[in-house]
Amino acid sequence: MFNLSHPKLVTLAETEGYAEVADFLEDYALDSIVPAICMAPNCDHTADLEPDQRAGFCEACGRPTMKSGLVIAGLI
Numbered sequence: 001m002f003n004l005s006h007p008k009l010v011t012l013a014e015t016e017g018y019a020e021v022a023d024f025l026e027d028y029a030l031d032s033i034v035p036a037i038c039m040a041p042n043c044d045h046t047a048d049l050e051p052d053q054r055a056g057f058c059e060a061c062g063r064p065t066m067k068s069g070l071v072i073a074g075l076i
């Protein structure tokens, strides 16, 4: 089930300069490194990580809460 309206996904796409989440996903769907965002409340740190990353270390808040945009969207 795709989820293109997740608030973190929208924030991530906007941070990367995309007005539409769908355009963001289209550009990164097949890449080996993709933008990821911290899922913790009050933290919107972004970094480029592996496409299937679900628990990456956040350098901003120190928690293992970094998720790739493709995972958040349900593409992976």
Ligand SMILES: [Zn+2]
Pocket (backbone or CB within 6 Å): 038, 039, 040, 043, 044, 045, 058, 059, 060, 061, 062, 063, 065
């Ligand atoms: Zn964080």
